[in-house]
Amino acid sequence: MATFKGIDYFDIDSLLSEEERMVRDMVRAWVDDNLLPIIGEYYTERKFPKHLIPQMGELGMLGANLPEEYGCAGLNNVAYGLIMQELERGDSGIRSFASVQGALCMYPIYAFGSEEQKRKWLPPMARGEVIGCFGLTEPDYGSNPGGMITTARQDGDGWVLNGSKMWITNGSMADIAIIWAKTGDLDDPSSIRGFIVPTDTPGFEARDQKGKLSLLASDTSELSLQDVRVGPDALLPKSQGLKSALMCLTQARYGIAWGAVGAAMACFDEALSYAKERIMFGRPIAATQIQQVRLADMLTGITQGQLLALQLGRLKDQGRVRPQQVSLAKRANVNMACEVAREARRLLGANGILIEYHAMRHMANLESVYTYEGTHDIHSLILGQDLTGHAAY
């Protein structure tokens, strides 16, 4: 399989360190060799390619920006972003798996967990031996997670959890779930705490979400917790209120801002080579103005997205990124990727609806990416509030 050469119209590679390029090139080659040859089959069979998890773990792709002392690679955030970019160039479902494992499960254990919890869970999670899922969203509380009705009540020295969670990536294959629940009144979001719940605890159940038309190569599940009893060591001691859960989302959204660029690059690359080869009216369709406009628009969006993601990463590495900047980047780059994927699919004509090509798979996936981790609209309102001081949600 030919290796992907990248899309780099503005020599953005020269803004990366040698180490960042090495990381990117390794994951790029891994995706070309191991993911792209099989993704179509797994997508149509609606299966997550589980056999790739040990490799991802061994190569260090899980929680790669967390410290080495917990078995992680200790990369900077730009290198981490480049991993997300390359994984999502393969498929949004694989990047979602890595985001959930790293940013939504390993990160809260790292940020809010006790030293004991970190030592117990992070190394096997980095190796991919323990899979995590993140339970925040509920059937009636998506964009408004503070309204959640899942509860955790103290019982002796442990806790009893009740409630249900929806749209949970990795839910059915997870070994542990990071469950967010209210420990106080239902109208008190500041009582929300995070819990590490082993999924084999009695009363915990995960059901595969049926009927998806997007992220087909991803495990999306509904969780139900009925009198799930956990010990005192399940509580993430430093988690405090909804803010802690939102901090995890900021980590994941950061990766998505990069991942979306990867999906767009895959679509553009496919569209460009198709346009050069596809002959219609006796000449390649690349020689028609309408396709050239499409390609120029795609390349422009990708280049803007690359620079946006890179500067976001540099700010994050300098410790001065604001969550609102992450919102802007997630919103802009996913929207751009949706446009690029749709235009690529159209350029491919009838072939564009086939699984042998990548554009429509990315296009369908990106509708989920547009919607999860803060919908496009919610990120508009986060920016609106930041600009005006008025909360409009």
Place this chain on the structure above:
Amino acid sequence: MKTVVCIKRVPDTEARIRILEDRNAIDTAGLKFIVSPYDEFAVEAALRLKESRGEGEVTVVTVGDPAAGEQLRSALAMGADRAVLVKGESSVDGLATARALAAELKDMGADLILFGMKAVDDDQQQVGPMVAELLGLPCVTVVTKFEVADGRVVCHREVEGGYEVVEAPLPAVLTITKGEYEPRYASLKGIMAAKKKPLEEKDAASVESRIGVQAMSYPSERPAGRIVGEGPDAVPELVRLLREEAKVL
């Protein structure tokens, strides 16, 4: 067990090569470089040997300009322990390169010196055997796999229509080809660790290069394909041409 692997920085095999206007060198501006793929097999072989024995040290060495440090760091990221950059010109004269390497290698105390079977840029297949000659060591070329035991190395060599097994005392020089040693991906931890591993820069021994490139040119364009007919009727003619003209049947 000390293993030294000699590697070379070469243009990416998938890169489009442009020749400079004075036609004696390629344009390296914006060109991506890699570790020559056969050298990667050799690095992989050295790492597996070390892992299977549970001890040893793998050193990677190259002769080239400082930019070749990038390829040494790639090998360190795969798992090599230390690297030596012999600063000098990467010459088209294999003997000049071999002399520069031999001067460095003679005091390194290596039990095994590995090369890729050839560098994929100039394909000369000279440097490995020449280094062996200069150091007075046995040399086994085109090795697909090898084992080390009791101060000897047993090598499987590719030969026409099969393979042969040969044995040599250590220290020895081997040149490795594609066989058992599919190179690993450099893990992210490996990439991070590579930064902390020693990379020594040394000046090359002064050696004269007696071969120079006079001219380079692009390969001639491939002739257009030919349609010999359509449907089953075309088969006899196609078979005739494959047999008589292309001589592949």
